[in-house]
Amino acid sequence: MSSSTLRPRTQERPREQDVARRLLDSAAVLAYDPATEVDWETPLDKDFHGASPEWSTLYGTAYWNELTDAQRKELTRQEAASVASTGIWFEMILQQMVLRDIYAKDPTDATFQWALTEIAEECRHSIMFARGAQKLGAPAYRPHRFAVELGRVFKTVAFGEAAYAAILVAEEVLDVMQRDWMRDERVVPFVRTINNIHVVEESRHMKFARDETRKRLRGAGRLRRQVNALVVAIASYVIVTSMVNKNVYANAGLDEERAIGEAKANEHHKSMMRSSCSGLMEFLASAGLLTRPALFFYKRADLI
Numbered sequence: 001m002s003s004s005t006l007r008p009r010t011q012e013r014p015r016e017q018d019v020a021r022r023l024l025d026s027a028a029v030l031a032y033d034p035a036t037e038v039d040w041e042t043p044l045d046k047d048f049h050g051a052s053p054e055w056s057t058l059y060g061t062a063y064w065n066e067l068t069d070a071q072r073k074e075l076t077r078q079e080a081a082s083v084a085s086t087g088i089w090f091e092m093i094l095q096q097m098v099l100r101d102i103y104a105k106d107p108t109d110a111t112f113q114w115a116l117t118e119i120a121e122e123c124r125h126s127i128m129f130a131r132g133a134q135k136l137g138a139p140a141y142r143p144h145r146f147a148v149e150l151g152r153v154f155k156t157v158a159f160g161e162a163a164y165a166a167i168l169v170a171e172e173v174l175d176v177m178q179r180d181w182m183r184d185e186r187v188v189p190f191v192r193t194i195n196n197i198h199v200v201e202e203s204r205h206m207k208f209a210r211d212e213t214r215k216r217l218r219g220a221g222r223l224r225r226q227v228n229a230l231v232v233a234i235a236s237y238v239i240v241t242s243m244v245n246k247n248v249y250a251n252a253g254l255d256e257e258r259a260i261g262e263a264k265a266n267e268h269h270k271s272m273m274r275s276s277c278s279g280l281m282e283f284l285a286s287a288g289l290l291t292r293p294a295l296f297f298y299k300r301a302d303l304i
Helices: 015-029 062-066 069-102 110-135 145-157 160-183 189-217 222-241 247-251 256-264 267-276 278-286 292-300
Strands: none
Touching (some): 015 110, 015 189, 069 110, 110 189, 160 222, 160 267, 267 278
C-alpha cells in the first residue's frame, strides 16, 4: 500500500488551502508600507503628468490637440485622482464583501487568514490613494449618487462567485492601466510608486479572486450562472463608468460640456479599455459568465 493511501485525510491539503498559503507566503516576503515607501514630503512637480497621457479620456480628440502641455498634465492629474477615489470606493465594498464571506469561519484556515491579509492590504491601499489624490491637488471625487446606492446594495447582497468575479473585474481594469503608469517616466514619481505598490499587491488579490470564482462555480447550474453573469456585468459597468468623474474637466480648467461630449465619443480611449480587458474577458468566458445579457453591459462599458 502506498504512502499516499496511508496518509490521513485530515493531513491532505486541498488546492484552495495551497493557494491561500502561497499568497500568505508572498505577502510575508513582498509587501509595502505606503507611509514610508511613498515620497509624501516632496512638493508636487507640475512638470509631470498624473497618468500616462495615452490613458486620458481626451487623448486623441480634437480638444486634446488644442490643449497646452500644462493643461494636459493638469487633466491627467485630475483623472488619476478620480481613478484613485473610485478605487477607494470599490475597495471599501470589497472589504465588506470579503469580511461577510469569512464571518464565523475557521480562523485557523489559511483561506481565512489570507482574506484578513487582503483586507489589511486594501486598507493601506485606500489610505495611499487618498493621500495620493490629495497631493495631486484634487478634490474628493465620488461616484454619482445612483452608483453609491447601487454599491450599497451590491455589497450587502452579493456573495460567492458574484462577489469575487466583480472584485476581479475592478482589480484587472485598474491593474492594466497602472502597469503603464508605473513604467512611464512622464508620470510624477510618487504616483509611479503608488502604482507599483498597488500592482504588486493586487496581483495576489486577483489570483485569489480568480480561484474563488472558479471554486464557487463548481457544480453551478445554468440559471445560477446566468443570474450571476448579469449581476457581475452590471456591477462592472457601474464601476468602470464611475472611474473618471465628469468634474475633472472643470477642475482642470476645461470646458466641461465639450470635454464630456468628446470623451464619450473618443474611440482611442474605448480601444485602450477593450485591449486591456482581453484576458479578463477570456477568463469570464471560460467560467461561463460571459452570457448574451452580460455582453450588453460589457459593450456599453467598452470592455469588449
